Amino acid sequence: MGHMLIEQRLRKPLPPKMVSEFTERFGTRFSLSLPVREHHGRDESPFPNMLPDAVVFAESRDDVVFVVKACSEYGVPLIPYGAGSSLEGHLLAIEGGISLDVSAMNKIVSLNVEDLTVTVQPGITRKQLNEQLRNTGLFFPIDPGADASIGGMASTRASGTNAVRYGTMRENVLGLEVVTAQGKVVRTARRARKSSAGYDLTRIFVGSEGTLGVITEVTVRLYPQPEAVSAAVCHFPSMQNAVAAVIQTIQMGIPIARVELMDSNAVKASNAYSHLNLRETPLLLFEFHGSAAGVQEQAEIVQEIAREHDGMDFEWANLPEERSRLWTARHNAYFAGLQLRPGCRASTTDVCVPISRLAECIDRAGELLATASFPYTIVGHVGDGNFHVLMLLDPEDSNEWQESEKLNHALVEMALSVDGTCTGEHGIGLHKLGFMHEEHGEAALELMWALKRAYDPSNILNPGKVLPTL
């Protein structure tokens, strides 16, 4: 996609002294090979590959400190790399440098079942974590769909399907261990559920996309597995009806655990990809957590609300394997979408708006998409006011790319006009840099830059991401 506006910048080759030091320390865990660099020079964003100069496979905090200190000394960019599931170009080496792969740092450091907390290394993925928690009666709810790393999820302030009930990474990270640009190891907070002891270092790093420090441990909150869980699909004649039902449910304060919107394109794609037989209309996918009686009560109220908005009868998925099948399908909606157009690249919108403005915003998306020259699907974490248009683009066709960018921009304009944000959960990366000024204004960006300069004065940590040049 050479027509895209963001291209890798000129960079200096790695200093030979650094290369020999890294070779000596890391052996085969330091790689200059093209396939390894290619693997680390792409993500799930629509951008072309931008290769780092080398990749280090870290296995410990000490490895991270060594790499950060060396990058600092030699003035070489450093990009932390977890599961590679970024959608916005966070991992692309726009200025070259070192990709610091922490995927082997995937252990549980300490599990505190009685306190409902766990401390993990950053490379553990959310599925790996929940697999290891299976027999504890606890689970980690944040679920962005992709099997992202916990470090990456903290870095992008990720959320996903459960956020309406359990919050996002912002609310669920209790503390971090971070290596600063100066190579110092900092613990941002202790394990108390709340604290008023000084500045909120934890939340400074959560969402900072690797630009302020490298995360080496994450302590997160866990939750007791609910006594009862039930899931239901509800079909609606239109997107408008479905969204109206969600808005009313949220406004009434029903503690639903999940409510996901899929348009008929997304349902069609999922039917094909995940071998389901869902009716191909707009639908909401609900999940209720609580006591057996509580779950039933919630479901009855929501069914009632749905009926008021012409929703059909709930189709229940109460067995774990049925639920798992449905949610796996929802999680695979991204890949299902890609299958609608073999060989395509996807570009995704991620606006999030106050719930009362969600219906207009989805209407606007519909208007904009009516004349689109590419296929698309719409899915959304609508309980939070967040939805995605997955635009399936021909990588050889620059017109389609421009059209998709124009559409994304129009949708962001709409979101900002109703006091929403350009990104609910995917982050800025490279793709949304252009919206930062419009969303935050100059004075707020100056505060962000002041923080960046204070913490990373040489601009070695994931340079070129999050903050546009002022």
Add this chain to the structure above:
Amino acid sequence: MGHMLIEQRLRKPLPPKMVSEFTERFGTRFSLSLPVREHHGRDESPFPNMLPDAVVFAESRDDVVFVVKACSEYGVPLIPYGAGSSLEGHLLAIEGGISLDVSAMNKIVSLNVEDLTVTVQPGITRKQLNEQLRNTGLFFPIDPGADASIGGMASTRASGTNAVRYGTMRENVLGLEVVTAQGKVVRTARRARKSSAGYDLTRIFVGSEGTLGVITEVTVRLYPQPEAVSAAVCHFPSMQNAVAAVIQTIQMGIPIARVELMDSNAVKASNAYSHLNLRETPLLLFEFHGSAAGVQEQAEIVQEIAREHDGMDFEWANLPEERSRLWTARHNAYFAGLQLRPGCRASTTDVCVPISRLAECIDRAGELLATASFPYTIVGHVGDGNFHVLMLLDPEDSNEWQESEKLNHALVEMALSVDGTCTGEHGIGLHKLGFMHEEHGEAALELMWALKRAYDPSNILNPGKVLPTL
């Protein structure tokens, strides 16, 4: 209390040019009078008065910008002042300067019932806010006991009795309008429930105790008033039994709205002060929110847990006026405590620990208090692992002050040894400066100082608070 270690430092008189500019702009809203300065030179902390050189009564954002710019130009300290309810010396003018009273900025700027959000000026108190919300079906849950201002609550990352269910100010502030040390107006975030668009400016200012900027607007989340509310008192033979019941309740994930611990001293004080007839044993005060059936179910489970720990039968307070009477008594526990010893000053501990370590920590408090030469009460937001020892000191007796400081220090040591914090909700102010190094370590403090220097390079914003000299 001239024996206390922290004393007002030498300071320069206000520049005459500044005085004449302020007189011209603010008229009678600019005061140099001793009684006004005395009123603004104290708070609910145990420290002696430290008077500002002058007080400005702001009525608008423009007033705040004017004052901040002038203080910046003349190098004069500035201390934002809301309701004066700080317990830790946040408001004391240790370096003199201007006290910026925002209590007249107490309007609702915009209420969005459909989005469950409200934007307020910083001087509105939580009771004023809830009074104005009364007919909307919504409420603002954060309740630190005192009728604090919302701006002050944001500044100290306050929480209180409802936090176990609804979170703290950290989770409930959606965005702020802040005037920076440079006099620029910044909006930290939009009204979307979540966002991944750049650094979390909101959480940088929440808990920063007026040292990074002056808050001029606060947008917070609201919640639908629960369909059913019920409250119950449960007496226990010992503090240990009560705490064990709480720990089990939290670990089971029962969504209780409030659970407050009072020791027998606190109950005795409240009986006298609030004209109640509670049995004078340790007790837990519960509140349950939800549907009628949900509330009943929760209460039955918790009663069962309480019985396992030798708790007595719940005494119910289901009528709003009964509940209000109980909670008013709990809220007045601080003032009730003061009445135990007429003429005393109170010093309060505020440790917060992981829930599994709460019992040991309260045991330790009991050991330390066994030989105390002053009266005390213990109350706690125990669902969060947070409790307070209210120590009632003779202001003329320096031995008592030293003894209370030693006790506070021993309790903080204990809390830190189990990965807790020196302050769950009151903040650092002047009183807990000495614990910051031990709690966070040098590298974390360096990050906090780097932020402070980046945002307030001349150190005019509430100097001497939050961060100890490195």
